Amino acid sequence: MNSIYVDNNATTKVDPKVLDAILPYFSELYGNPSSMHSFGGSNGQKIRQAREKLAALINALPDEIVFTSCGTESDNTAIMAAVNSLPEKKHIITTRVEHPAVKNMFEHLAQNNFNVTFVPVDKRGRLDLQYLYDKLSDDTAVVSIMWANNETGVVFPIEEISQVLSKKGIVFHTDAVQAAGKVPIDVKKAKVDMLSLSGHKFHAPKGIGALYVRKGTRFSPYLIGGHQEKGRRGGTENVASIIGMGEAGRLALEELDETSRQMAKLRDKLENELLRRVPRSIVNGDTANRLPGTTNISFEFVEGEAILLMLNEFGICASSGSACTSGSLEPSHVLRAMGVPYTAAHGSIRFSLSKYNTEEEIDYIIEKLPPIIERLRNMSPFWKEAS
Amino acid sequence: MWQVVNRYFLLGQAVLKALNIFYCFDSDHAVVKRSVVKTIRGERKIMWEYTGKVKEHFMNPRNVGVIEDADGIGEVGSLACGDALKLTFKLGEEEKIIDAQFQTFGCASAIASSSALTEMIKGITLDEASKITNDDIAQYLGGLPKEKMHCSVMGRDALEKAIAFYRGEPYEKAEGEIVCECFGVTDLEIQRAVQENQLLSIEDVTDYVKAGGGCENCHDKISTIIDQATEDKRPENKKAPAMTNIQKIRLIEDVIDSEIKPALKKDGGDIELIDLDGDAVIVKLRGSCANCKTSQVTLKNFIETKIRELVSPDLIVKEENSDEFNIC
Missing domain, CATH: 3.40.640.10 (Type I PLP-dependent aspartate aminotransferase-like (Major domain))
Structure with a gap:
């Protein structure tokens, strides 16, 4: 794979x-x-x-x-x-x-x-x-x-x-x-x-x-x-x-204009589609002043490590600001400094693109991720009450 | 080989010395030590060190759901803490658990521990279930990374709470006094974890019950609890706490993996635990240590010291076929 x-x-x-x-x-x-x-x-x-x-x-x-x-x-x-x-x-x-x-x-x-x-x-x-x-x-x-x-x-x-x-x-x-x-x-x-x-x-x-x-x-x-x-x-x-x-x-330097445009385009597609397909998902960070290839999305009521491991089964490599992945018991200091509620901080996933990412790859993530979130939410004791 | 081990020791001592000096400079600030520990802790990557069984239970969890007319309900954890578990079970004749289901919010090991727990309690009586420890849950999964032991504790807590719910008894946790505000952990919970799992450090306590993993303000209190628990044991039993052979072997394996192997591997050597015969720990050395005449010295001075210090002072270390020594 x-x-x-x-x-x-x-x-x-x-x-x-x-x-x-x-x-x-x-x-x-x-x-x-x-x-x-x-x-x-x-x-x-x-x-x-x-x-x-x-x-x-x-x-x-x-x-x-x-x-x-x-x-x-x-x-x-x-x-x-x-x-x-x-x-x-x-x-x-x-x-x-x-x-x-x-x-x-x-x-x-x-x-x-x-x-x-x-x-x-x-x-x-x-x-x-x-x-x-x-x-x-x-x-x-x-x-x-x-x-x-x-x-x-x-x-x-x-x-x-x-x-x-x-x-x-x-x-x-x-x-x-x-x-x-x-x-x-x-x-x-x-x-x-x-x-x-x-x-x-x-x-x-x-x-x-x-x-x-x-x-x-x-x-x-x-x-x-x-x-x-x-x-x-x-x-x-x-x-x-x-x-x-x-x-x-x-x-x-030579490729800066082209790669940043391409990364931003793919990042925006990934972000928009995930937000559209997954209810209770939120972007963390100022979208107006952001690196072209980075998006940090919180999927409420699920835990980041669980998402990453399931993505890993599909060969998708991302990272998370959740407690379990930060090597401590608290979610990332960045998300905490921003006041991201715990419900969201534990389920944050960072996608960061490079010039090598293709639209097919982005489409694959868009296809695979929403069912993972749904599956984990159905396992979560908080999801029914929240939804 | 001996030189390497010796060098390892000297290096370790030098590091300790450096740290001590560092602490001395800051003796007014007890926090220094902790923040150093925390920094080191933050570097540890633990994510993929799961056993196949943990992964399997995580990918294919058994018994997900809620039993509508449950006899026992136990809810522990919270969203803020990063993991939570709702356990429900249904009893049949003679208090036999005929069905158990769970819902879990948390990481892979939390989900796997919950799944394992439901499998373990289905078909046994309430009395039998009440004897399940967090370690049993971890063992069912072939072990959990130390930093994830709190997931097994969460499973045990949910089970106890569900049993207390059925029996109409108050849950023990309510009687304790909150020590760790960040994760809402009581002194009784910490005491119990320390006693049941022979925990020795604040970091251990954090791994098992999360206490002390947040703002760290409760570290002094946790230290006191650890000290008290250790003192309580001393008068009645001067030796290390009585362990079953299985526990002893497991602990020896842990010590070999975490303390001894890394030192030997620096010189291309390796060690394997073969057997425990009474108080004799039988090991086999491999790689560049295997044919080394000085390996006897290595064994006596390094491995035995470590095993005696961390497992039990009565143990002696022997090498398998120890009469066949070649010269390096």
Whole structure:
């Protein structure tokens, strides 16, 4: 049975063109780019090209790109660089709906004498900007706000926020891991100081990330080691994956308009048809400002893990914000921050598309999912009363 | 091999040490430790670790529905908690359960546990049914992931409630005092889970009855309950709680799977439990440990320590055909 993969916010397939580009660097071209001999040194040239390509994706300068091992490392590096370079400032701000890479780092800092503000969101997942602006003070070391939410796809007004923060001279980091390759990113317009990227979210391999650091931003490395990445990140370069991330960045930029249009079209069809066919289903998140391929739908009175397992029987791969799948006993912190009632939060399913999804696949999901919900509802003690 | 195990130990100690230092820095904030635990917990992926039987009962649940003129009705859980079960049964002559049906809102293991429960109680008497434990339900399904044991507890609770309903007795839960506000769990429920399942940590309690899995404000109270339950046991029985051989074997298997195998696998080795002969745990080593002369040392120092610590201090570990040692 072929898989229908609609879990692309979790990870994506490596683009065959990317794979072709990186394979030689696992076999014959294994040199260390730091070496004096041209066998290794020529790989340095390849890394420079990859850096240029990735910089172009977000309209940055190549020197402003630091390659890391993943999105989490980029997020951790950015936050620690900000607080370490401003040791007298003890106030840091983020949102209540961040990815764990940011959220848990802030919680960790909260236990180490930092005063943390978590900016709330409304029931559609939109940021309370006034709350954010009211909390800014001279003591604020860094503000970290994701570009787009991984669970709901809601896109935050980073450009607008950056204008306020840059005027006040407050360091602004954004986790753009979910946004890159799906919506245009231009760091000349959105004046963020640091921006995190992850390769495997846009068809590069896993294990490669990048951090954009605006020229002139005070920075301290997170991994202390050799001179690699101009001393901003020690460790021998992951040559193959860096080349892959560069190539994936190039393709993402080239295909952005077309793929985002195609993903949005298929996502809208999936969403509209499921809402039409399944009673008591609700979309979580601001549909007006959303990533093109993401939809998060709650099917009331059923539990997400049960839905996922039954979808799995049909080869359909999605994810859920339910308690059972979040690894804890409570549903996703994002849905709770939005005030999604428990009746709905436990039954939330996230579908996230990529350029590889086809209309046939979407039709298949539309055919298979409604009977699953019906079956589980007929098993549920709450359904009869509710309906 | 020994070096690897030793390294594993040293690494573990280093990690513990690091954490201890970390805690010391934050000794004012008892929360630190918990949040670290919670973070680690959040990383665990448990979804697909179901037995074939769980999956089968989930995909083809038996006895779904509600018996209209039921003799016993037990409803437990809630939408907010993420799982709920309504159990109904019908009695025949001599209090024999002739029909049982369920409705469940919840994950795959909640549905499978409910389905299993109805199958288990059909055809037995009320007295027999009242002796069913949550562990029996889990065992019927070939075991449940530890994090899902609360599903089996929910089944047992529904059964007890339905029996109490039939007998017109008050349900025990009402008499307890709520400890966990998030999931509405009482001290009596926690006490019982701790005693029946030999739970040792807050995390265990959360896995079995959900208590402590939300805001974590009740963690101190849960700790106290665990401590009391452990102390209660000590004076009357200094040794580990008396276990049947089956329970012992099961526990040894758990310890081997979760504590010993991962360490051996780092060096390409593996271990299999062959038998339990009195207090002797007979194991077979495979892979790179199998032909290693130092494996005797490994056995004594590592496996036995673990098994004694986590199962029973009386146990000794022996290797099957232990006279045939080659040199690595």
